[in-house]
Amino acid sequence: MMPPTMAQLAKIHIAKKDLQLTDDVYRDILALNFNGVQSAKELTVLQAEQLLEHFKAKGWKPKKASAGAPRMKRRDGHYVEIKPGPTAKQQRKVLAMWNSLGYGMDKLHARCKRQFGVERFEWLTTPGDLHILITDLKKRQDSAGVE
DSSP, X not given: OOXXXXXXXXXXXXXXXXXXXXXXXXXXXXXXXXXXXXXXXXXXXXXXXXXXXXXXXXXXXXOOOOTTSOOOOOOSSSOOOOOSSTTHHHHHHXXXXXXXXXXXXXXXXXXXXXXXXXXXXXXXXXXXXXXXXHHHHHHHHXXXXXX
């Protein structure tokens, strides 16, 4: 049995707040509908969906993300955004090769700063510089036996 996802738990607690349920009423709903469960964390994925449907039946309406709203991005340096353009394919290839070698993104940013004078990898958009990185990474993959 899989526990509920973080997204499901977040929706459950948003619904609880939107419906203005007290902790006692919320726990009673859990206990009555799910055999004595006292916390949403104890539910399964399916039960969490059932609870969300119960809240919808009681009048809760989940808010839809607006089309123009930016999605939250991880800011811990593990992800970069590749913008569409003439070098996007090369950038994605570098990222795939870098990842296959098990290197961290912080090291890629440091290398780009040291070798090419740009603070972050995603700002490296010169085809020649990207080719240099790809060539080097291919040699590293070959010597490490990684494909």
